Amino acid sequence: MENKGQGTGYVSDFLELLGGWILNGIEEIGKVIMLFFNALVWTFQPPFFFKNTIKQMLEVGVHSIPVVLITATFTGMVLALQTHTGFQRFNAESLVGTVVALSMTRELGPVLTGLIVAGRAGSAMAAELGTMRVTEQIDALYTLATNPIKYLVVPRLIAGLVMLPIMTVLSDIVGIYGGLFVSVTILDANQTVYLRRTWDYLEYNDIYSGLLKAAVFGLIISLIGCYKGFYTQGGAEGVGKATTGSVVISSMLILISDYFMTAILF
Amino acid sequence: MIKIVELSKSFGENHVLQGVDLEIKEGESMVVIGGSGSGKSVLIKHIIGILRPDTGRIYVAGEDIAQVSEHELNQVRKKFGMLFQAAALFDSLSVWENVGFGLKQHTRLSNKEIREKAREKLAMVGLYDVEDLRPSELSGGMQKRVGLARAIAMEPQILLYDEPTTGLDPINADMINNLIIDMREKLNVTSVAITHDMVSAYKIADRIAMLYRGKILQIGAPSEIQATENPYVRQFIAGSAVGPITEDLEKELMERSAK
Numbered sequence: 001m002e003n004k005g006q007g008t009g010y011v012s013d014f015l016e017l018l019g020g021w022i023l024n025g026i027e028e029i030g031k032v033i034m035l036f037f038n039a040l041v042w043t044f045q046p047p048f049f050f051k052n053t054i055k056q057m058l059e060v061g062v063h064s065i066p067v068v069l070i071t072a073t074f075t076g077m078v079l080a081l082q083t084h085t086g087f088q089r090f091n092a093e094s095l096v097g098t099v100v101a102l103s104m105t106r107e108l109g110p111v112l113t114g115l116i117v118a119g120r121a122g123s124a125m126a127a128e129l130g131t132m133r134v135t136e137q138i139d140a141l142y143t144l145a146t147n148p149i150k151y152l153v154v155p156r157l158i159a160g161l162v163m164l165p166i167m168t169v170l171s172d173i174v175g176i177y178g179g180l181f182v183s184v185t186i187l188d189a190n191q192t193v194y195l196r197r198t199w200d201y202l203e204y205n206d207i208y209s210g211l212l213k214a215a216v217f218g219l220i221i222s223l224i225g226c227y228k229g230f231y232t233q234g235g236a237e238g239v240g241k242a243t244t245g246s247v248v249i250s251s252m253l254i255l256i257s258d259y260f261m262t263a264i265l266f
Numbered sequence: 267m268i269k270i271v272e273l274s275k276s277f278g279e280n281h282v283l284q285g286v287d288l289e290i291k292e293g294e295s296m297v298v299i300g301g302s303g304s305g306k307s308v309l310i311k312h313i314i315g316i317l318r319p320d321t322g323r324i325y326v327a328g329e330d331i332a333q334v335s336e337h338e339l340n341q342v343r344k345k346f347g348m349l350f351q352a353a354a355l356f357d358s359l360s361v362w363e364n365v366g367f368g369l370k371q372h373t374r375l376s377n378k379e380i381r382e383k384a385r386e387k388l389a390m391v392g393l394y395d396v397e398d399l400r401p402s403e404l405s406g407g408m409q410k411r412v413g414l415a416r417a418i419a420m421e422p423q424i425l426l427y428d429e430p431t432t433g434l435d436p437i438n439a440d441m442i443n444n445l446i447i448d449m450r451e452k453l454n455v456t457s458v459a460i461t462h463d464m465v466s467a468y469k470i471a472d473r474i475a476m477l478y479r480g481k482i483l484q485i486g487a488p489s490e491i492q493a494t495e496n497p498y499v500r501q502f503i504a505g506s507a508v509g510p511i512t513e514d515l516e517k518e519l520m521e522r523s524a525k
Contacts, residue, residue, distance in 0.1 A: 047371070132356075135352060135354055135357075136350045136351070136352065136354040137354050137355075137356055137357075139311070139316050139350070139354065140348070140350060140354040140355075140356070142314070142315070142316045142343065143314055143316070143343060143346060143347070143348040143417075143426075144343075144367050144368045144371065144416075144420075145340045145341070145343040145344045145368065145371065145372060146340075146367070146368075146371050147336070147340065
């Protein structure tokens with residue numbers, strides 16, 4: 001009897017814990033969605049903070065460009081190496097360019113750019129807003145009759161939405177040329193053939209779908225970064241947790257939403 | 267000017283405010299005293315609408331700010347200036363941009379005019395030639411002065427002070443006290459301060475209200491508070507470790523550990 005009692009104790013403890021997680025999860029999702037709609041409403045109400053938006057675009061976009069370019073170049077290069085190894089086995093080396101181009105534009109360009117920007121700019125958003133929260137700077141904005149969602153969140157969302165597709169275009173281009181470089185210099189491919197195979201098989205749809213994904217990823221990164229920062233609690237430790245949390249959650253959301261967008265839309 | 271009726275607010279299981287009634291007259295300087303966790307920060311954040319009450323009403327110049335939309339609340343907030351405990355200056359902006367923040371958002375003044383105004387307000391709090399510094403380059407006392415200059419920049423009717431002297435040395439604390447008195451005389455504002463610094467409270471208050479466990483225990487002129495019969499208020503103003511507040515706390519800790 002005693003054993004049985006203990007057993008159900010563990011089960012109910014476990015269920016309680018599980019229920020708690022689920023409730024917390026639902027609450028958080030609700031808060032993220034509320035923040036998003038709040039920001040959406042404020043986006044179209046003057047005054048507009050152009051200067052803040054430009055500053056965030058620099059932060060999200062321009063300052064992330066070097067690391068995005070390096071990543072995309074080497075991804076394109078390794079992709080060429082790997083595909084060549086595989087395709088050599090059935091004499092399809094001439095299609096390496098096609099595979100590199102399709103993989104970059106449809107998948108790796110937007111996803112890798114998203115993951116890098118999540119680590120670089122999304123975390124910075126969470127840290128900055130989190131610090132502003134714990135030092136009462138966000139409250140101070142309220143007292144100066146300035147809505148912090150409008151002043152802080154809206155510019156970041158716009159920056160993410162606009163800059164991610166732009167950076168994805170750049171990473172697509174350097175990825176394709178990275179693949180070309182490896183194919184021509186190491187794998188003895190013909191440059192003209194490589195480029196023709198790339199352009200012949202690449203459809204506008206491949207590029208558009210990648211850019212649409214990038215825009216969604218940009219929104220996810222900014223939204224999660226802002227959400228985590230905006231609702232930070234508990235001093236320096238809280239800011240640390242918010243920063244880590246923003247990177248973990250937005251990276252996961254990028255990969256999950258990537259699958260569903262691919263499966264449903266393209 | 268400000269009338270708070272039956273204000274209650276809970277955060278989860280934590281019932282921070284439990285029916286606070288408080289009236290602050292126009293031009294009056296009200297100081298709310300209370301220990302850590304008594305709910306005084308939460309109270310002041312309700313007055314300016316950063317927090318919304320669970321139940322109760324808060325009238326500011328006749329308008330119930332518990333009922334208005336976020337947009338209307340922004341208009342009400344223009345009547346206020348607030349000095350935060352750690353000044354809460356925007357660290358991404360320079361000193362003059364901090365002081366002129368409200369002017370930049372809500373007026374059509376040029377940057378040059380805003381800078382001039384900021385200079386003027388900084389002079390009022392006794393700071394000169396700091397406009398182009400960053401907040402992080404200033405000492406704690408100077409940051410509070412800049413915070414005060416920012417609070418008065420829009421010429422508010424009501425000034426709120428969140429622990430204005432906490433974290434300052436006695437001399438700087440007294441200078442802030444003098445500035446608070448100064449502001450009231452020069453600008454004719456209504457002010458509400460929360461503090462646990464009794465020296466400061468006696469100096470700047472017309473009336474003092476003691477907040478304890480989410481309720482107002484006593485309201486009165488500094489002389490009345492000093493002569494109080496209430497054992498809780500007496501323990502607090504004497505700053506003694508022995509008394510009913512300590513007993514309540516110990517009882518609560520016992521109950522909690524018994525669980």
